[in-house]
Amino acid sequence: MLRILATLLFTSLAGAAAAQGCSEIRFAPGAxxxxxxxxxxxxxxxxxxxxxxAGQQARVQVFGSNNVCFNLRGxxxxxxxxxxxxxxxxxxxxxxxxxxxxxxxxxxxxxxxx
Numbered sequence: 001m002l003r004i005l006a007t008l009l010f011t012s013l014a015g016a017a018a019a020q021g022c023s024e025i026r027f028a029p030g031a032x033x034x035x036x037x038x039x040x041x042x043x044x045x046x047x048x049x050x051x052x053x054a055g056q057q058a059r060v061q062v063f064g065s066n067n068v069c070f071n072l073r074g075x076x077x078x079x080x081x082x083x084x085x086x087x088x089x090x091x092x093x094x095x096x097x098x099x100x101x102x103x104x105x106x107x108x109x110x111x112x113x114x
Contacts, residue, residue, distance in 0.1 A: 022047035022092060025111050033112040038095065039104040040068060045096040050111055052086035059083045059112040060093060065105040067098045086113070 025048050027034040038046050052058060061081045062070050069078040073092040076082045097105050 025050045042100040054088040064107040068107040
């Protein structure tokens with residue numbers, strides 16, 4: 001039992017630590033969508049977080065480059081568009097370069113929650 005509790009504690013702390021360097025996606029007052037933009041390379045992915053209530057419909061989209069995708073940790077891997085029902089939690093989105101290239105890829109990430 002103690003081993004299970006220690007594993008759960010370590011897992012939750014590791015997830016929180018991994019999300020500490022991420023930028024939070026914020027919405028303007030009254031808005032249901034927000035966007036962030038950036039540049040990624042093979043060695044410099046970016047991460048973003050957002051919180052939601054249970055049972056909401058969320059849509060995450062990335063555009064601006066055909067060589068960029070996002071991972072919604074624990075939910076979806078390497079997508080450019082994804083719709084899902086949320087739980088009450090904080091989500092982490094990693095934006096990555098899809099195929100290794102010599103330069104940076106510019107992107108816009110849009111999050112819509114209704």
